[in-house]
Amino acid sequence: MDFGNLPQLRLPPLPEQPERFATLAEVFGISRSIPLNYVSREAVDTDFAIALDRNRHIVVHGSSKQGKTCLRKWNLDDDAYVTITCSNRWTIANLHTSILKQAGFTVSQSETRTVSGENKITAKTELKIAAPGVDASSSIEGARGASNSHEVVRYHLDLDPSDVNEVVSAIRQIDFRKHVVLEDFHYLPRETQQDFAVALKALHESSELTVIIVGVWLDENKLVQFNGDLTGRVVAINADAxxxxxxxxxxxxxxxxxxxxxxxxxxxxxxxxxxxxxxxxxxxxxxxxxxxxxxxxxxxxxxxxxxxxxxxxxxxxxxQQSARYSTFIPAFAEGFRSSHYELYKWILCAVLLSDVSQLTLGLNQADIRDFINNHHPLGSVLSSNLASALRSVVQLQAERIGIKPTIFDFDESSRRLTIVDRSFLIWLEHLDTQDLLEEAGMPAAFIRRWVSENGGEPTGRHRQ
Structure with a gap:
């Protein structure tokens, strides 16, 4: 039909779009999206961008609610990464399986067993690739459902999920290139963290995969301690500052x-x-x-x-956090189970009686040991027992107490117990120390002596 002879309509100009108002929720407070007042920090955002450009694995660490997630969202396009939230019950096999799922595989248990006797997994996926020609390996069933412009390639793999080499091979076959973000890495069991630190080297050398690990801790060398080979392959970004x-x-x-x-x-x-x-x-x-x-x-x-x-x-x-913190105090003091020395109770006591300015820097393991040795009714504690208890503070919070985010962390490189929830410090500032000691279940004789030594005042909290 020919519309060439119809008169042209003269439409009035469209009104200008009014400037969009910013709402309070978009600017201040906590939201799922990036706040409109996001501030880019040179020592954080710039270092993050440089690490991405150099194809390094990245560890974003810091206290809770200090902008770690916003840092990632601000610097990465939504379609440039997949996100995995770690669990405190995962093994390395669980973690690898989650990566495969996010890469696009459908995973099920295989009847085939690994050398160690564990079941392998079956990983399946299908991809459309441009025709003509498909470079199919023996692990590919073949091309199905071909059209003029694309062919569908189906992958069916039996692999050991604990073996990073087999995981890398699967990822390479489908040419998966998105960044993998591991949120809440600190909740993983210590053994799983150590195993993945070893796997990271293989992921760096044998694949194009970039892993971005996000965790609540202050130690920039945490993963390098687990595997010294990661030096130069992993960049730590301190989002806390x-x-x-x-x-x-x-x-x-x-x-x-x-x-x-x-x-x-x-x-x-x-x-x-x-x-x-x-x-x-x-x-x-x-x-x-x-x-x-x-x-x-x-x-x-x-x-x-x-x-x-x-x-x-x-x-x-x-x-808003008061009920959470009040529950945390007696639960942490109890530890994993009833014990002779009740070490977690005395570790907590050392925190409660420390100046907040000290807590912002962290409590040295040696100072905690001296405090316990000077005040514990049973006398000196073995340094090895204290070190073991301190290394397990995150596990205690994640598994036994179930508190998220965690409040304490132990920095193994500096041997310091650190507070990774800054709100907890403010909460301590506004509470009566004697009440806190009682909530922690400290012996009545110890509390009376402490009150007496502090001039009989009901609170010994020192302000900065």
Whole structure:
């Protein structure tokens, strides 16, 4: 049909699209997406991008809620990676199997057994490839369902999921090239972490796969300790560190997006009390805006924070975690089971009686040993027993207590017990130490002596 002779319509111009308002939830607080006020940190984001460009495996580590997940989402396209959330019950075979599933394989148990007697797995998938010609190996059933432009290749593999070489071979056959992100790596059993540290070398040398490990710990050398061959093959990115200027950028950048301003008094009050926690900063700004009825872009530069009690605001934020922390104290003190020395109770006591400025740096194993030796009613504890208990603090929290995210971690390279939940430090600041000691089940005689030595005051908490 010929439309050439029809008169042309003269349509009115489309109205300009109004500028999209930013909502409070998109800017401040915790959300599943990247906040609009995301601040790129040179020592973090730049190093992450460089490591990706060099095809190095990456370990993103730091305290909980310090921006590790946002770092990954900001620097990677959604279709450039697959994500696996690790479990505290996984073996290396479980971890490898999860990688295969994310690569596109359907996995089932095989009747064939490995040399060690475990069942192998059957991994199946199918891919469309451009015709003509399919480079099929003996492990490929063959081409089926061919069309003029594509042929479908079906893969059917029997393999040992604990053998990284067989896993690498399967991944190479289907030419899988996406990054593999392993979230919550710290929850894996220690043995599985060690096994995967060994597997990482093979993944680096025999495949194009880049693995991005995300974990809650502060030790940048954690995986290198498990396998020294990873030196130069793995780049550690410390996502924990936020400078005061960067946290100010988070606040002021978010305020600009919402068309408001925070008073200088409010900004300084939050920065002085947040323990460098970007989560606390985000949540404080969110609540301050709510109290000032700011839920979206105001465009009138409303001043927020002038009449707010920042101390009370921080307490409200941390109170969200209060039940979790209160449950944690007696559960950690109990340890895995009843024991002669009750080491976990005394490790916790050393934390509760330490200055918060000490806790931000971590407690040295030797100092914890000296504390226990000086106060434990049964006398000195063997250094080996204490070291074993400290190495198991994450396992205790993940398996026995079931608390997520973890609060304590043990840095084996520096031999320090570290606090990897900054909110816990703020919580400690606002509680009565004697009450905490009682919740931990410390002996009454010890508590009375401690109260007496501290001038009879009900609390011995020291502020920075």
């Amino acid at each position: 936020w400078t005061r200027d960067q946290l100010r950028q988070v606040m002021e950048g978010g305020a600009e997006l919402l068309g408001i301003t925070f008073t200088e008094e409010f900004i300084l009050g939050v920065l002085d009390r947040c323990f460098d926690s970007v989560w606390v900063v985000q949540e404080a700004c969110f609540r301050a805006c709510l109290k000032s009825n700011v839920i979206a872009d105001r465009a009138d530069h409303t001043a927020v924070g002038a009449d707010l009690d920042v101390d009370q605001l921080i307490v409200e934020i941390i109170d």
